[in-house]
Amino acid sequence: MPKAARISTSIPVSSASESSDTTQFVTVALFSGIGLLISLVAVILGIQGVWF
Known part of the structure; x- marks a missing residue:
């Protein structure tokens, strides 16, 4: 039976993340x-285009 690997990653929260969110917005x-x-x-x- 195949075994599953669990990979956990943590995402650091910083001011760069907030700046990135603003840029995306x-x-x-x-x-x-x-x-x-x-x-x-x-x-x-x-x-009139193809949507009409």
């Missing part, structure tokens, strides 16, 4: 904002 917010802006312009201009 800003990246997602910018990506979403740009996507919403492009969608809004497409709807206002009446551009």
Whole structure:
């Protein structure tokens, strides 16, 4: 019967982690904002794509 190995890793919590979280949030917010802006312009201009 195969044996399973248990590997435990600890994740240190530091101020670098908080900075990374903020950076990820800003990246997602910018990506979403740009996507919403492009969608809004497409709807206002009446551009029809494959989603219609």
